[in-house]
Amino acid sequence: MTYHNHPPRQTSAPHRPTLGLPLLAVISLALLATPRVVLHDLELIQEGTLVNALFVFVPPIIWIAVVLWKRVPNPFITLLVVGLFYGVFLALGHQLLWNVSFGDNPPALGGNLTDLDPAAQSVILRTFAGISSVFTGVIVGAITGLIAWGLSKVIGPKR
Numbered sequence: 001m002t003y004h005n006h007p008p009r010q011t012s013a014p015h016r017p018t019l020g021l022p023l024l025a026v027i028s029l030a031l032l033a034t035p036r037v038v039l040h041d042l043e044l045i046q047e048g049t050l051v052n053a054l055f056v057f058v059p060p061i062i063w064i065a066v067v068l069w070k071r072v073p074n075p076f077i078t079l080l081v082v083g084l085f086y087g088v089f090l091a092l093g094h095q096l097l098w099n100v101s102f103g104d105n106p107p108a109l110g111g112n113l114t115d116l117d118p119a120a121q122s123v124i125l126r127t128f129a130g131i132s133s134v135f136t137g138v139i140v141g142a143i144t145g146l147i148a149w150g151l152s153k154v155i156g157p158k159r
Contacts, residue, residue, distance in 0.1 A: 083141015
């Protein structure tokens with residue numbers, strides 16, 4: 001009796017990353033939005049200016065353009081993950097620049113928590129700032145993902 005080892009036949013399309021983009025591309029897209037964090041925390045750009053608006057809106061527009069250009073299978077999920085990474089980078093940026101941003105006047109808790117040890121206040125405030133940053137990134141990812149998903153339906157399926 002003779003046995004032959006044959007390689008398995010490939011019956012499906014070539015493997016495509018679940019997000020439709022390599023992880024490095026997803027992280028790179030998120031990094032596009034991080035310069036604003038640094039520039040804002042260093043007070044090099046101000047809210048309400050054209051330069052600030054460009055730093056706010058251009059990166060998410062690029063996110064949308066890339067997922068539409070690459071025709072990712074699910075633009076909403078892809079950009080939600082991009083937003084999650086952005087939120088993590090946002091949190092890291094704010095934490096690293098915390099002392100630069102606030103200098104000798106760090107935020108403090110009020111009300112019944114005014115007398116809490118300043119170190120404990122700092123831990124509480126930094127923790128909530130980190131959570132808020134990640135949440136902000138996820139919301140930006142969700143909004144851009146919904147826009148990209150809607151546009152992908154208008155553009156139509158892959159040609």
